[in-house]
Amino acid sequence: MKSNFTLALLLAAIILPQSLTAQEAATESKPAAAADQGEWGHLTGTVTVDGDVAAAKEEAVGDHADKAACLVDGKVPLDDNVLVNSENKGLADVYVIMYLKKKKDPAIHPSYLAKKAEPVVLDNVNCRFVPHATFVRTGQKLILKNSDAVGHNCHITTFNNEHNPNIPANSETEVKFDTEDSRPGNVTCDLHKWMDSVIFIRDNPYVAITDADGKFTIENLPAGEWDFQFWHKKVGYLKKLSIENQKVSKKGVTTVTIAAGETADLGTMKLPAKAIK
Amino acid sequence: MLAENRSVRFSFPNVIQLVKLNTSVFVLALCLALCLAFGGCEKSPAPKFRLNEVEILKQEKASLPQDEHFAESYDEEINAVLTSLFGTPESPKFPYLEGDEDEAHEFVNFDDLKWAAGRVHSDREGRPISGLYREHCSHCHGITGDGAGPTAAFLNPYPRDFRLSKFKFKSTPLRRSPTDHDMEMILRNGIPGTAMPSFRTLPDDEIKALIHYVKYLTIRGQLERMLISELSSLEGEPLMDMSFVPDGDLVAALVKLEADEDSDDEEEVEPTEEQEAFEEQLDYVLNELLLEGPLTRWSDPEDSVTEIPEVPEAIAASHPDHAALVDKGREVFFAKGNCAQCHGETAMGDGQTASYDDWTNDWIKSAGVDPTDKKTYKDFTDAGALKPRAIRPRNLRLPVYRGGGQPQNLYLRILNGIEGTPMPAGATLTEEEIWALVAYVKWLPYEHADKVKPKMVNNKAIAR
Structure with missing residues (x-):
C-alpha cells in the first residue's frame, strides 16, 4: 500500500511539471481545497x-503608406471603441x-488551472487589434500575433506593466506579465496611430x-x-x-x-x- | 496709466540733475530703491513642491462633466499626505514603513536625501553641506522633479519629468526601474545630443546622493499621481482625514494601527464610522498604493537586468567579416526589423515624425486635445504642461547616441526598446540579427547616402 502511494507521488512528480510548474499547482489548488468542495x-x-449613441467614425487612416493593407473589404474601417448591438x-x-x-x-x-495554461492571443488584422478587449492573468502567456503584410508594434501600457515588441509582417511573439493592475490599460501601435485596444492584467x-x-x-x-x-x-x-x-x-x-x-x-x-x- | 507716464516724464530732469550733482550718491540711492522695490530686505521664501495640476486637470476631464472641478479641499489633502510622507524641499522625509528594518533604506538612503535637499550651502573648504540637487539639477528638472524648471521651456528635448517613473536609457526592460549604475552612467556621461551635461567632475558620494534624491522625487511624484487618480471615486469622502493624525505623521499612525490590530486587547472604545473610514484609507494608501506600487518597483532592479552576450568581433570595421555583418544588418533594418518605418529609408529619422513621447501622450490623449492646435490644449499649458512637441526618430547618420555608443548600449536599445517612446523592443530578432543591426547602425554615419535601401525580394536583400 505504502509503495503504491510512493509510486503515485513519483508519477505525479513526473507528469505535473510538464503542464505547469509545481509551484503554480500548489498555489492554484490549495485554496480550492480549503473552500468546501462544490x-x-x-x-x-x-x-x-x-x-442613442453617436455613429462610429472612420478610423483616421488618412494617406498612410500602409493604407492598402489596412482596409476591410476595400473600405476604411470604423472606430471600434464603442460597439453597441443594434438589436438588443x-x-x-x-x-x-x-x-x-x-x-x-x-x-x-480548479478549472481555471487548465485555462491559465492556454495562451491568450491578441492578433493584428487589417491594422486593428483582434479582439478589441483582452484579459490575461499574471504568468499567463500572451501571444502577440501579426496577420498583416505590414509590420506593427504592440505597445502595451498599463499602470504597472509595459511591453512594446516590434512584430514584423506575418509573425508572432509572446510576453508575460508579473504584476497585476487595478484597471485596464491601453494597447496601441506607434506605426498606425488609429489602432487602439484595451488590456487587463489580473492575478485571479x-x-x-x-x-x-x-x-x-x-x-x-x-x-x-x-x-x-x-x-x-x-x-x-x-x-x-x-x-x-x-x-x-x-x-x-x-x-x-x-x-x-x-x-x-x-x-x-x-x-x-x-x-x- | 496716464498719471504714471507723466510722473516718469516729470522725474526725468530731476534724475539728470542728480547725476550731475553726485554720481555715487545717485548710484547708491538707485540700488537701494531697486532693492526695496523688487527684493525687499528679507530672504526669499523657501521653495515648495508644486502640485501636479496637469494630472488633476486630466482626471477632471476624464471623470467630471465639462468645466467642473474637484473640490479644492482635495488639493490641500494631497499636499498634506505628501508632506507627511516626503517632507518638503528644505526638510525631506521618507516613508520607511518598517522603520529601521525597512529595505527601502537600501535604495533611498536618508543621509543622502538630506545632503541633496535644501538650499545650496558649503563649508570653508567648499565641500557641500546641503543643496546638491538645487545646485546641479533643479534649474532644468525643477524643485519638484517635474521637468519644468526655469530653463525647461527653452530646451529641446525637454528635461525629464521624473514623476511618471519612466527612464529611457537603462539596462533593464520596460517598466523596470533603472539600476543605480544606469543612473550613474547618465550623470557621468550626460546625454549627448541633449542639454543634459556630464557631471563627471563630481565626487562619487555626491553622485550617489543625487541618484537617491532623484529616486525620492520619482516615488513622491508617482504616489501623487496615484492619489490624484483616486479623486474621481471618493464619493465626496475625504482622501485622507488628517484630523485623525494630530502630529501629521501618517507612517506612525499606520504603525500604531497595525500594532493595535495585532494585539489581543479587548476593544476599549468602538471606533466611529469616520475613524474606520480613515483607518481603511490609511491602510489603502500606504500599503496598497505606496508599498505595492513605487516602493516594490524600486527594490532590487538588479534582478531584472538584461544580459548582454559577448560582442562579435566582426563589429570592428577592420574585421574581414564586417562588410557581411553590415549587409545582414541592412537587410534586417528594412525587413524584419521594421526600422525604416520610423527612422526612414535614408535612416535620417524622417519616417514616422508625428509621434509623441509618453510624457506628452500622458495628457494629449485627453478628450478634445489636438497637440497641433494650441486652442485645444491651452488649459493644460496654463496648468503647467509644456507645449507638446513631436518626438523625432533618431537620425542614425549622425554618430550621436543618447544612451551611449558602445555596441552593448545599442544592443540594449534594440533588444528592449526605449521606455516612454515609440521605439519598440526587437522581440522577434535573434541575437545575431541584433548584432548585425548594431554593426549597420554604427556603420551608417560613414555610408554614402545613395546606398540605402537594397533591392528586396521576398523580404531578402539581393546583391547589387
Whole structure:
C-alpha cells in the first residue's frame, strides 16, 4: 500500500511539471481545497445602453503608406471603441472585475488551472487589434500575433506593466506579465496611430468581458458575498449603470451574493448613453 | 496709466540733475530703491513642491462633466499626505514603513536625501553641506522633479519629468526601474545630443546622493499621481482625514494601527464610522498604493537586468567579416526589423515624425486635445504642461547616441526598446540579427547616402 502511494507521488512528480510548474499547482489548488468542495456559483448579466449613441467614425487612416493593407473589404474601417448591438442595445467590451479592496484573495476553482495554461492571443488584422478587449492573468502567456503584410508594434501600457515588441509582417511573439493592475490599460501601435485596444492584467481569473450582445458570465466563483466592478474604455467606471435591486457605487462597484450551485443573474443592466464619452 | 507716464516724464530732469550733482550718491540711492522695490530686505521664501495640476486637470476631464472641478479641499489633502510622507524641499522625509528594518533604506538612503535637499550651502573648504540637487539639477528638472524648471521651456528635448517613473536609457526592460549604475552612467556621461551635461567632475558620494534624491522625487511624484487618480471615486469622502493624525505623521499612525490590530486587547472604545473610514484609507494608501506600487518597483532592479552576450568581433570595421555583418544588418533594418518605418529609408529619422513621447501622450490623449492646435490644449499649458512637441526618430547618420555608443548600449536599445517612446523592443530578432543591426547602425554615419535601401525580394536583400 505504502509503495503504491510512493509510486503515485513519483508519477505525479513526473507528469505535473510538464503542464505547469509545481509551484503554480500548489498555489492554484490549495485554496480550492480549503473552500468546501462544490461551493461554487456563477454570475451573469447583460450590459445595455439606454438611448442613442453617436455613429462610429472612420478610423483616421488618412494617406498612410500602409493604407492598402489596412482596409476591410476595400473600405476604411470604423472606430471600434464603442460597439453597441443594434438589436438588443448590448454594449460590448465592458470589463466585469471582481473588486477586492480590503478583501482576501478568492479561492480559485480548479478549472481555471487548465485555462491559465492556454495562451491568450491578441492578433493584428487589417491594422486593428483582434479582439478589441483582452484579459490575461499574471504568468499567463500572451501571444502577440501579426496577420498583416505590414509590420506593427504592440505597445502595451498599463499602470504597472509595459511591453512594446516590434512584430514584423506575418509573425508572432509572446510576453508575460508579473504584476497585476487595478484597471485596464491601453494597447496601441506607434506605426498606425488609429489602432487602439484595451488590456487587463489580473492575478485571479474572475474577470469577464461583455460580448457583442453585451452579455457576460463568470463561472465557478467561490460562494459568498463579492464585489464586482464595471469598466469600459470610453466610460471609465460604470457608475451610472442601473441594475435592478442593486446599488452601484461611484467606482462602478456592486455587491452580489454568490450561492453554491446557482447562477446569480444581474439581468439587463442599463447604462445611459450620455455616460459614453 | 496716464498719471504714471507723466510722473516718469516729470522725474526725468530731476534724475539728470542728480547725476550731475553726485554720481555715487545717485548710484547708491538707485540700488537701494531697486532693492526695496523688487527684493525687499528679507530672504526669499523657501521653495515648495508644486502640485501636479496637469494630472488633476486630466482626471477632471476624464471623470467630471465639462468645466467642473474637484473640490479644492482635495488639493490641500494631497499636499498634506505628501508632506507627511516626503517632507518638503528644505526638510525631506521618507516613508520607511518598517522603520529601521525597512529595505527601502537600501535604495533611498536618508543621509543622502538630506545632503541633496535644501538650499545650496558649503563649508570653508567648499565641500557641500546641503543643496546638491538645487545646485546641479533643479534649474532644468525643477524643485519638484517635474521637468519644468526655469530653463525647461527653452530646451529641446525637454528635461525629464521624473514623476511618471519612466527612464529611457537603462539596462533593464520596460517598466523596470533603472539600476543605480544606469543612473550613474547618465550623470557621468550626460546625454549627448541633449542639454543634459556630464557631471563627471563630481565626487562619487555626491553622485550617489543625487541618484537617491532623484529616486525620492520619482516615488513622491508617482504616489501623487496615484492619489490624484483616486479623486474621481471618493464619493465626496475625504482622501485622507488628517484630523485623525494630530502630529501629521501618517507612517506612525499606520504603525500604531497595525500594532493595535495585532494585539489581543479587548476593544476599549468602538471606533466611529469616520475613524474606520480613515483607518481603511490609511491602510489603502500606504500599503496598497505606496508599498505595492513605487516602493516594490524600486527594490532590487538588479534582478531584472538584461544580459548582454559577448560582442562579435566582426563589429570592428577592420574585421574581414564586417562588410557581411553590415549587409545582414541592412537587410534586417528594412525587413524584419521594421526600422525604416520610423527612422526612414535614408535612416535620417524622417519616417514616422508625428509621434509623441509618453510624457506628452500622458495628457494629449485627453478628450478634445489636438497637440497641433494650441486652442485645444491651452488649459493644460496654463496648468503647467509644456507645449507638446513631436518626438523625432533618431537620425542614425549622425554618430550621436543618447544612451551611449558602445555596441552593448545599442544592443540594449534594440533588444528592449526605449521606455516612454515609440521605439519598440526587437522581440522577434535573434541575437545575431541584433548584432548585425548594431554593426549597420554604427556603420551608417560613414555610408554614402545613395546606398540605402537594397533591392528586396521576398523580404531578402539581393546583391547589387
